[in-house]
Amino acid sequence: MTLAAPRPTDGTKELTIVRGACPHDCPDTCAMLYHVADGKLVEVKGDPNHPMTKGGLCAKTNNFQEHHYQEGRLMYPMRRVGPKGTGEFERITWDEALAEIKSRWTSIIAEYGSEAIMPHAYLGHQGVINGLTSGDAFFNRLGSTVAEKTYCESGSSTAWHMTVGATGGLDVESMAHSKYIIVWGMNMTSTNLHGWPFILAAKKKGAKVVVIDPVRTRTARQASWHIPIRPGTDGALALGMINEIIVQGLVDTDYVENYTIGFDELAERAANFPAERVEEITGIPAEDVRTLAREYATSQPAAIRQGVALERNRGGGQAIRAITCLPALVGAWRHVGGGAMEMPIWEFPTKFDEICMPQWIPEGTRVINELDLGMALTGEMQLDPPIKSLFVYNSNPVSQAPAQQKTMTGLMRDDLFTVVSDHFITDTAKFADIVLPATMQAEQLDIMVTWGHLYLSLNQPAIEPPGECVPNSELFRRLAKTMGFTDSYWDRTDREMLIDFHDWDAPALQGITFEKLEEVGWMRLNVGLPHERAPHAEGNFPTPSGKCEFKASLAEGGNFVVPVWRSMYEAFQPGGYVDPLPDFIPPFESPESNPELANKFPLRIVTPKPHAFLNTQYGNAVDKQETQGAQRVFIHPVDAADRGIIDDELVRVYNERGSFQGPAVIDKSVMQGLVMSNVGHWQYKSHGSTVNSITADRHCGLGNAGVYGDNLVQVERIGEQASAG
Ligand SMILES: Nc1nc2c(c(=O)[nH]1)N[C@H]1C(S)=C(S)[C@@H](COP(=O)(O)OP(=O)(O)OC[C@H]3O[C@@H](n4cnc5c(=O)[nH]c(N)nc54)[C@H](O)[C@@H]3O)O[C@H]1N2
Ligand SMILES: Nc1nc2c(c(=O)[nH]1)N[C@H]1C(S)=C(S)[C@@H](COP(=O)(O)OP(=O)(O)OC[C@H]3O[C@@H](n4cnc5c(=O)[nH]c(N)nc54)[C@H](O)[C@@H]3O)O[C@H]1N2
Ligand SMILES: [Mo]
Numbered sequence: 163m164t165l166a167a168p169r170p171t172d173g174t175k176e177l178t179i180v181r182g183a184c185p186h187d188c189p190d191t192c193a194m195l196y197h198v199a200d201g202k203l204v205e206v207k208g209d210p211n212h213p214m215t216k217g218g219l220c221a222k223t224n225n226f227q228e229h230h231y232q233e234g235r236l237m238y239p240m241r242r243v244g245p246k247g248t249g250e251f252e253r254i255t256w257d258e259a260l261a262e263i264k265s266r267w268t269s270i271i272a273e274y275g276s277e278a279i280m281p282h283a284y285l286g287h288q289g290v291i292n293g294l295t296s297g298d299a300f301f302n303r304l305g306s307t308v309a310e311k312t313y314c315e316s317g318s319s320t321a322w323h324m325t326v327g328a329t330g331g332l333d334v335e336s337m338a339h340s341k342y343i344i345v346w347g348m349n350m351t352s353t354n355l356h357g358w359p360f361i362l363a364a365k366k367k368g369a370k371v372v373v374i375d376p377v378r379t380r381t382a383r384q385a386s387w388h389i390p391i392r393p394g395t396d397g398a399l400a401l402g403m404i405n406e407i408i409v410q411g412l413v414d415t416d417y418v419e420n421y422t423i424g425f426d427e428l429a430e431r432a433a434n435f436p437a438e439r440v441e442e443i444t445g446i447p448a449e450d451v452r453t454l455a456r457e458y459a460t461s462q463p464a465a466i467r468q469g470v471a472l473e474r475n476r477g478g479g480q481a482i483r484a485i486t487c488l489p490a491l492v493g494a495w496r497h498v499g500g501g502a503m504e505m506p507i508w509e510f511p512t513k514f515d516e517i518c519m520p521q522w523i524p525e526g527t528r529v530i531n532e533l534d535l536g537m538a539l540t541g542e543m544q545l546d547p548p549i550k551s552l553f554v555y556n557s558n559p560v561s562q563a564p565a566q567q568k569t570m571t572g573l574m575r576d577d578l579f580t581v582v583s584d585h586f587i588t589d590t591a592k593f594a595d596i597v598l599p600a601t602m603q604a605e606q607l608d609i610m611v612t613w614g615h616l617y618l619s620l621n622q623p624a625i626e627p628p629g630e631c632v633p634n635s636e637l638f639r640r641l642a643k644t645m646g647f648t649d650s651y652w653d654r655t656d657r658e659m660l661i662d663f664h665d666w667d668a669p670a671l672q673g674i675t676f677e678k679l680e681e682v683g684w685m686r687l688n689v690g691l692p693h694e695r696a697p698h699a700e701g702n703f704p705t706p707s708g709k710c711e712f713k714a715s716l717a718e719g720g721n722f723v724v725p726v727w728r729s730m731y732e733a734f735q736p737g738g739y740v741d742p743l744p745d746f747i748p749p750f751e752s753p754e755s756n757p758e759l760a761n762k763f764p765l766r767i768v769t770p771k772p773h774a775f776l777n778t779q780y781g782n783a784v785d786k787q788e789t790q791g792a793q794r795v796f797i798h799p800v801d802a803a804d805r806g807i808i809d810d811e812l813v814r815v816y817n818e819r820g821s822f823q824g825p826a827v828i829d830k831s832v833m834q835g836l837v838m839s840n841v842g843h844w845q846y847k848s849h850g851s852t853v854n855s856i857t858a859d860r861h862c863g864l865g866n867a868g869v870y871g872d873n874l875v876q877v878e879r880i881g882e883q884a885s886a887g
Contacts, residue, residue: 175199176199177204178624179195179197179198180196180604180624181193181209182195182196182206182621182624183603183610183619183620183621184226185289185292186222186223186288186779187284187314187776187777189353189357189505189615190220190354190355190614191614191617192212192215193208193211194207194208194209194226196624196625201625203227205227206226206604207219209683212617212684213617213686214335214356214615215356216359220356222775222776222779222780222786226603227604229602230602230604232783234587235585235586236597236631237599237628237629237630238255239256239258239597239630240254240597241258241259241262242596246574247570247573249587249592251597256640259596260641261644263581267279267551267645276304276306277305277307277527277547278307278550279301279304279306279307279549279552280306280538280551280552280553281306281553281554282553282554282555283295283296283297283309283532283554283556284314284556285313286555286557286558286584286779287634288610288611290609290611290660291635291656291660292608292633292634294556295517295518296517296556296634296635296638297553297555297637298517299519299638299651302519302520303522303651306527307530308527309529310529310530310531310532310866312532312865312866312867312868313532313533313557313563313868314867315470315867316866317472317474317862317863317865317867318470318472318479318867320864321483321486322504324714325712326704326710327703329704330507330689330697331697332501333506333689333695334467334503334615335360336498336692336693337361337364337467338692339693340361340464340499340500341364341499342464343369343370343371343465344373344374344466345372346374346472347396347468347470348375348467348469348470348471349379349469350381350467350469351379351380352773353771357467357614361467370386370387370457371387372386372387372388372454373389374399375390376392376393376768377390377770377838378390378831378832379831389446389450390445391444393749393836394749394752395443395444395746395748396478396481396484397477397744397746398435398439398443400485400744401431401432401744401745402432402435402436402440403451403454404428404484404487404488405436405455407458407488407491408432410452410455410456410459412455412459412492413459414491414492414493417490417495420701421495421703421710422490422711422712423715424712424713424714428487435746437451443746443748458488459491459492462493462494462497463494463500464492464500465494465499465501465502466489466501466503468504471768471770473864473867474869475862475871476747476750477745477746477747477748477749478862478867478871479863480746483714483864484745485502487712488502490698490710497699498692498693498694498695506614506615509616509670511671513663517663519651530545532563533861533866535559536564536567536569536572536859539568539571539572539573540568550578550579551580551581552573554580554581554583555582555600555637558777558778559590560593561590561778561841561842562777562841563868564860564868564870565820565859566820566854567819567820573590573593580593581596582594583597583599584598585599588778588844589778589844589845589852598632599631600631600637601627604623604625605623605631606623606635607620607622607633607656607657607660609660617684617687618679618684618685618686618687619679619683619684620676620680620683622683639652657676670688670689672688673685674687713742714740714743716742717742718742749872750869751858751872751874752766753874759874763875764876765797765837765876765877766873767815767836767837767838767873767874768836768870769838769853769857769870770838771841772790772840772842772843773840774787775790775842776842777841777842782847790842790843792843792847793824793839793840794824794839795838795839796837796838797813797826797832797877798829799828799829800834801877805879807826808826809827810825811826812824812880813825813826813877815839815875815877816878817873819857820855820856822839822849822851823849823880824848824849826879837875837877839853841853841870856875857870858872860872
């Protein structure tokens with residue numbers, strides 16, 4: 163067994179090991195070891211030496227090699243031969259595919275202008291040259307509509323930037339030293355599996371672990387205290403805690419005086435949220451609100467792990483603002499293991515401007531949010547020019563965007579020229595005119611940054627791509643050449659791009675070089691070690707004031723600015739009015755905020771992440787389907803009894819936007835008045851429709867995030883035994 167140079171394609175039977183890193187949109191970004199024999203990927207293991215991975219992978223990737231050889235994998239470019247949506251294609255060559263794209267785009271540009279073309283990409287791949295922004299330079303050069311990418315984290319990141327700035331904050335590994343840990347709106351044992359052991363280590367040493375979640379998840383069951391909360395009401399809880407901390411005299415006044423701004427205004431705002439009012443809004447007993455506030459303030463170091471679920475409703479952004487104020491209020495940042503964690507991606511010195519080339523965007527080019535895809539394609543937005551061509555890569559909007567029916571109606575348009583690059587014929591690719599085959603991780607080179615820890619990882623190719631699959635980097639090189647772009651941007655190899663796209667002189671990369679990464683695979687950023695890191699012990703927040711901003715100066719004067727996620731490189735964009743103080747903003751849809759709607763659709767719904775799939779990836783793998791089970795609908799016994807629903811019987815979940823079906827699971831793990839069904843199932847396994855059929859195409863108040871957790875539905879029995887799911 164040897165640890166070898168990449169790409170051992172010499173037919174040797176000897177086992178070689180190549181260092182890789184997981185490509186997925188997940189905070190864990192595991193260090194992988196690709197085991198290769200005879201040019202074939204035979205096994206993939208977690209690197210035992212990586213402090214997060216610790217030798218283990220997850221339910222999704224523990225047989226990652228099989229993903230690469232899965233039946234149905236796209237190998238060649240294809241052209242649609244059947245009606246849109248049926249998924250009937252014939253093989254064509256790359257030259258034919260590119261020629262067709264060129265001719266369709268050339269005539270669209272001639273008639274409507276380049277803005278009639280829109281890219282659609284998300285984090286199907288998380289790498290620097292194959293990920294979220296891998297096509298931005300190409301589409302900017304083309305002059306297409308700019309796609310605003312806010313599927314995830316944009317609300318959280320906006321709130322975080324406004325409060326504490328672009329800081330990595332608390333390191334998940336430092337949580338082993340915490341005495342009190344709040345996991346807030348996150349199902350870590352499914353979605354951040356390799357972060358959870360640090361919390362268990364703290365718990366073993368006596369720390370109290372609190373999980374705030376409307377569902378008694380597998381994570382909540384392992385906690386010391388599970389606090390069920392009504393979705394979309396976390397802002398009221400956080401403001402109630404702030405109020406209690408002030409009323410009970412538990413503020414770290416020295417920290418607040420020296421390292422924060424806006425305390426008086428925050429105190430005044432929080433005074434609107436006495437514990438009894440918080441109980442009314444959240445469903446959490448007032449006494450529990452008081453206890454939580456007291457314990458949190460007095461058990462230092464106290465840590466908060468903020469989940470993405472917090473942003474998925476109308477007031478999500480301002481709720482996260484309130485939560486992010488808590489650590490400074492009690493001086494938690496003073497300690498190793500104290501503070502809050504949102505996502506440490508800001509510590510990575512990636513040169514997004516050089517990746518995305520924003521200077522190529524023609525002046526005045528319009529921006530359309532990707533979550534508005536259905537509205538954009540169906541004419542509801544009355545766009546001029548209309549979208550005449552859609553180019554989808556790294557994303558699966560039919561499944562993952564809101565308003566599924568509307569998205570599909572738009573994609574059915576005969577005059578829309580749709581190209582999809584992917585690994586499989588997904589629910590979105592079924593609507594494509596042209597599909598293009600993409601490589602998987604063991605077949606390509608990339609650097610992986612991550613939003614869950616502080617290690618930079620290099621993924622090296624271990625096997626040859628099958629058929630005619632290409633990495634996204636090569637896809638856009640080919641498209642650039644096809645469209646006649648001669649810029650040197652596309653003359654570089656993947657390796658050259660990776661070197662150019664990082665600031666190797668940045669303090670965080672001190673001692674790290676590309677060559678060293680090729681040798682060792684991953685390295686910790688130079689940002690302090692987990693057992694000594696306390697980045698804000700003395701303030702030093704990267705905000706305009708250098709302090710933690712309870713009152714956000716970014717929002718003052720009514721000319722609000724939205725952080726980075728908009729297109730990664732457009733750092734701050736003017737937006738509408740935003741309250742500089744955190745607040746509780748009621749959901750668009752809840753029995754309390756919209757009783758009229760609740761008469762028809764009385765139940766709240768959350769649609770969180772599946773344990774065995776990564777969004778929709780692996781949803782077409784038989785072994786993962788077995789682990790995950792069908793698209794089940796979890797409902798409380800009282801709500802089930804009200805509707806005559808029997809366990810495991812097929813039910814329909816619906817509202818005015820659409821419906822989906824699945825077997826009922828009658829279970830007290832969901833609170834009364836709430837249903838839960840996981841996102842990520844494929845339509846062919848789910849009676850033709852999945853959870854986003856019922857979600858609204860509205861946005862959270864900050865960062866234009868989606869409102870996947872802010873919807874009302876009704877549930878009815880269908881009465882069949884649920885075998886098909
Ligand atoms: N296995 C697996 N892991 C994943 C993914 C996956 O698909 N599968 N996806 C990855 C991605 S892209 C992301 S963004 C992360 C997201 O991972 P998380 O941050 O964990 O987010 P969710 O899974 O959406 O929801 C987490 C929990 O929040 C609860 N919740 C819903 N609404 C609210 C609310 O209003 N308030 C509170 N307090 N809780 C609420 C849900 O019941 C759920 O248990 O996971 C990543 N990891
Ligand atoms: N109801 C509901 N909806 C949600 C969420 C929710 O919690 N509930 N979560 C939201 C969140 S947090 C997120 S992040 C989004 C995720 O939304 P998406 O990013 O659209 O999710 P995926 O299903 O992972 O789709 C990614 C696609 O990219 C493909 N892909 C992977 N690697 C490559 C590659 O290298 N090249 C190319 N060309 N393609 C590749 C995959 O095969 C897959 O089809 O969904 C959002 N939608
Ligand atoms: Mo996400």
